[in-house]
Amino acid sequence: MTEAWQESFKKSLKSIEQVNQFFGTNLPELPYEILIPPSLAKRIKENGLDSVLAKQFLPSAEEVMSSQEIGLKDPIGDQNFAKQGQLIHRYKNRALFLPTTICPVICRYCFRKNELSEKDEIFKANFEKTKSYLNNHQEIEEIIFSGGDPLMLSNSKIEFFLEEFSKIPHLRYIRFHTKAPVSLPNRVDQGLLKILERFTHHFETLSLGIHINHSEEIDEQVESSLLKLRDIQRLQLLSQTVLLKNVNDCPHILENLFKDINKLGVRPYYLHHPDKVRGGMHFQVDIPVGRKIFASLRSNLPGWMIPQYVLDIPQGHGKTPIYNPEQIEFKGFLMDLNQDMIKL
Numbered sequence: 609m610t611e612a613w614q615e616s617f618k619k620s621l622k623s624i625e626q627v628n629q630f631f632g633t634n635l636p637e638l639p640y641e642i643l644i645p646p647s648l649a650k651r652i653k654e655n656g657l658d659s660v661l662a663k664q665f666l667p668s669a670e671e672v673m674s675s676q677e678i679g680l681k682d683p684i685g686d687q688n689f690a691k692q693g694q695l696i697h698r699y700k701n702r703a704l705f706l707p708t709t710i711c712p713v714i715c716r717y718c719f720r721k722n723e724l725s726e727k728d729e730i731f732k733a734n735f736e737k738t739k740s741y742l743n744n745h746q747e748i749e750e751i752i753f754s755g756g757d758p759l760m761l762s763n764s765k766i767e768f769f770l771e772e773f774s775k776i777p778h779l780r781y782i783r784f785h786t787k788a789p790v791s792l793p794n795r796v797d798q799g800l801l802k803i804l805e806r807f808t809h810h811f812e813t814l815s816l817g818i819h820i821n822h823s824e825e826i827d828e829q830v831e832s833s834l835l836k837l838r839d840i841q842r843l844q845l846l847s848q849t850v851l852l853k854n855v856n857d858c859p860h861i862l863e864n865l866f867k868d869i870n871k872l873g874v875r876p877y878y879l880h881h882p883d884k885v886r887g888g889m890h891f892q893v894d895i896p897v898g899r900k901i902f903a904s905l906r907s908n909l910p911g912w913m914i915p916q917y918v919l920d921i922p923q924g925h926g927k928t929p930i931y932n933p934e935q936i937e938f939k940g941f942l943m944d945l946n947q948d949m950i951k952l
């Protein structure tokens with residue numbers, strides 16, 4: 609019988625002493641929290657300390673150095689758009705809802721690592737204020753559960769929030785941003801599947817944006833969890849991938865990843881250029897390098913299997929596509945159109 613996810617989660621490695629003991633390493637104390645669930649720790653050990661799993665989830669001395677270098681504590685400008693009630697309202701038609709600071713694993717490159725480890729004000733719970741803000745902003749059509757990882761909430765809590773949001777008529781779409789199906793796959797339990805299935809009928813679209821960076825993250829358990837999610841007919845499965853130096857900054861790795869997740873019913877959605885986060889600067893990739901990698905994807909994958917390549921512009925200017933290889937001068941083209949000079 610599969611162990612309940614709460615039991616697996618309790619056994620996670622949470623301190624540098626536990627990490628050093630489990631992996632036989634000699635890592636120094638870190639300014640950031642540590643959390644590696646047992647099944648992932650086992651896989652990191654099997655794949656080796658220089659594997660892409662280790663690079664993403666095992667603390668490193670580079671991280672200590674990077675915590676003192678340049679890099680922003682709030683790289684995407686969350687604070688500029690924070691609203692009471694654990695909301696970030698950056699784009700007109702959608703808002704992020706941050707009901708938890710807990711994640712199934714702590715990714716060493718996390719863009720919110722400073723905000724999460726400092727338990728920022730943004731995460732203070734007040735659901736009455738959440739509802740009141742949403743009721744007063746009819747332009748918001750989509751709620752994106754983020755955090756932390758929203759699937760670390762209990763099933764009853766998830767159900768409660770969905771129930772409440774379904775009473776707000778202008779909320780048409782719900783999305784969960786989560787890494788749980790990949791890093792703690794037994795989180796996809798029967799209770800969660802039932803809730804997701806039920807609420808696909810209450811909203812026009814219910815989506816999971818699954819965070820995955822490399823095919824090595826997929827094992828039998830992950831595959832089985834994703835296939836269970838795929839079996840929910842009306843549930844939309846999307847992916848989010850962060851481009852990371854020495855992890856996936858290679859066209860073949862990304863090509864394989866997008867083909868592998870496509871087989872499991874997940875549609876590649878975002879390829880994020882890494883954010884300039886303090887403590888994660890060693891994962892930075894130069895934009896021209898990212899553009900070359902992306903150009904190669906355009907040659908080797910069908911268009912519908914290619915995610916949007918975006919950068920979150922610091923200070924909260926939002927996600928911006930950063931691939932424009934031909935440097936098309938849109939303005940001139942539009943002027944011609946306006947003057948009716950284009951002959952088809």
Ligand code: SF4
Nearest residue numbers: 711714715718756787
């Ligand atoms: S799961 Fe997401 S929020 Fe949590 S540590 Fe990883 S990147 Fe950060």
